[in-house]
Amino acid sequence: MITQYVLFVVVLVVLAFTIDWPKIQETFFDFKATREMYPDLFTVALKNTVIYTVSAYVVGFVLGLVVALMRLSSVALYRWVALLFVEIFRGLPALLTLLIIGFGLPVALGGPVPGGTVGAVAVGLGLVAAAYMAETFRAGIQAVPRGQMEAARSLGMSYPRAMFSIVIPQGLRIIIPPLTNELVLLFKDSSLVSALGIAAAGVELTKMGSDFAINTADATPFVVAGASYLIITVPLGIVVRRLEARQAKAR
């Protein structure tokens, strides 16, 4: 125990004397030059980040549920298509999927995507999120005891009715932590949108950070953007851990 503390102090001391602190501060924490980032940082960039995240999450949630149900279908073709979907969109880099949709969809549609950048992002990142969420949904549904479906069917409910009224509500409770975690992941992945050519009104946190970094010629705008992500991701992470702890206790 003692040695671990001693080691920690030694490392701190070494760092304190070897690092050029003024230089560090000038590069990463020169907040005077970032005044111009406000209030757009929150009113535009953070807002857009949230919009991209939420719209992709909604697409991922709905599509993921559909794919999960297909994975559990008694029809082999559905199972097969769903598996293919999951493997493809989990296997591709999210950035590549986003680029394919962002650049490809307007060409394929012969015009702008409905919803503009938001529409393209919702589809592009939504497809990736759907692939991950489908597996989460499937696990949740399968964790519900078989007797629940049987009881519902024996009361005359159809398979879809029993699924949506009885099985899915119970399965969802089990998977709230991983579903919340997916929201955190998507929130961070929304930074990939900066790789699409987006109009000023559509700027999100990472794009804003890099635009300002070019102006100020230091990395402070990135730090500011990063802090803005943390405002959202850290509390969500705490929520996920609380939920997981509560479920572990309930077992």
Add this chain to the structure above:
Amino acid sequence: MTHMVEIRDLHKSFGSLEVLKGIDFTVDRGQVICVIGPSGSGKSTLLRCVNLLETPTKGQVFVEGLELTHPDVDIDAARRRVGMVFQQFNLFPHLTVLDNITIAQRRVLKRGKAEAVRVAEENLAKVGLEGKGRSYPAQLSGGQQQRVAIARALAMDPDLMLFDEPTSALDPELVGDVLAVMRQLADEGMTMIVVTHEMAFARDVADRVVFMDGGVIVEEGSPDRVIGAPEHPRTQTFLRRVLDPTHAEPDELDTGHPHRGLTGEESPDMVKGPSRHGGEGAGAGGVGAL
């Protein structure tokens, strides 16, 4: 007159394991049939074929003259007339007792909320649980949960009730309440098929007792005959063990052979006592298509 239930040459296999090997069997309106037999003999499978929770491999099942095994049958509609009570209760844990009893009335029978609640409360009173509507299943004892499950099935106004070892998962002191409710149902003229190890109940309440072993019906008849004076040696062995579990003969002990049905030997828990079967139902995994 058509029978309430008619089963013709029913076969059911799981993979290469043939669990039901040709069952013929009828139940008339108002009758109470008790199905007894050793563990693994196919009792649950037979019951589950009556409302098509299991799809028969071969043979026909008729309920009130409607062939459930016909490919064109509307199975959801047919199941509405058949209530089922499970060993593990299978209440919906995310819903209150009242919602457990109203959800199918509302979604399936399209009853209005007021009517569904009224029917639910009537049936809760019937099973001796008035005022428990706002509880969640986890807040109730096993015996209370099973009575809620009975009320839930009754709320659909079934013509036929299936019970699969409804008291086997209960603590002994809670068994009586559930059996009392079932006895009352029988007195009211409900048609019932009951898989049970409660011989006293079978003797008192059943119009006919069916003894199954190894996927076939070995013996059936009045309770006095089948339980009181069984003819077939397999029935005799089974009853001796169930009625007096402490006196199993050494040469009758379970050999541990996985498929015991044919030899008339029962599982170890049968040797220890008739109730408390582990078994089907609660296993996680696989909400397949039904």
